[in-house]
Amino acid sequence: MQPPEVCAMVTDANRLPPPEEEITNTATSVQAVEELLKYRFKNTKLLEEALTHSSCPNLITNYQRLAFVGDAALGLAISSYFFMTYPDVDCGKLTDLRSANVSTEKLARVAVRHGLYEYLRRDSAILDEKVKEFVITVQQEEEMEFYGGMIKTPKVLADIVESVMGAVYLDCGFDVNAVWVIFRGLLEPIIMLNTLEEQPQPVTMLFGLCKKDGKQVDVEHRKEGDKNIASVYLDGQFIASASSEHKENAKLQVAKAALKELFYNPCDKMDVEFVPFQRKKRDVESITFQKKKDGC
Secondary structure (H helix, E strand, O other): OOOOOOOEOOOOOOOOOOHHHHHHHHHHHHHHHHHHHOOOOOOHHHHHHHOEOOOOOOOOOOOHHHHHHHHHHHHHHHHHHHHHHOOOOOHHHHHHHHHHHHOHHHHHHHHHHHOHHHHOEEOOHHHHHHHHHHHHHHHOOOOOOOOOOOOOOOHHHHHHHHHHHHHHHHHOOOOHHHHHHHHHHHHOOOOOHHHHHHOOOHHHHHHHHHHHOOOOEEEEEEEEOOEEEEEEEEOOEEEEEEEEOOHHHHHHHHHHHHHHHHOOOOOOOOOOOOOOOOHHHOOOEEEEOOOOOOOO
């Protein structure tokens, strides 16, 4: 019988390291992340688990449970922070602040900035390729994109941040205040109220501006090959189109394009791929932007 494969810390020409190398790499990664956090774990097994992807063969545990609790701990910590920082801000804006700071887009960029993916035990060449493509895209961004960039964000990157936070949360005895002190530096820059007001969510902004002018906004989707193409209409008149491999990203990009065309450019350097509109491809899907509900 063949010996079980061991999950590699970093892909190396499809070669998996022997068990003794794996142990060394795991210990090295744990130490590196501890130095990054400026925190020494009482139970380093928690951090080892937080740095283990489900693609690793023959391993009983992975980061998913820790990411679950880390997501909740981060939500509570960031909510408490903004509640105390902005005593006069209503809960609708507090919710927006929390959402922006715990979004997959924001957390994935935290992982990229600190190189967390290189410490993750995994065995997936496809995952490596997706992360590599995303990292290159992020490095080319001239300002932080916390609503979504030109390509879909690999969720694994946000998961790593959440799982490490979950490990810290458990190791601190479920002390949210201690977790926030330890983890806040990793999350910088925190998206504050002034930034959120200067860079509103593109879809929400498009709807709000058009409603103010008494205009009806619709977005239609169509599929061409492996691309999803979204088109914006204002009172039935075509305004702009944009494409992406992913439907939600196409909608986000076309909202940015429509804002640039109509009212306001939320990102002066934005590079959106415009797609010629073809009427014969219409009516695949039609969505009217809905007003965001106020309140908690």
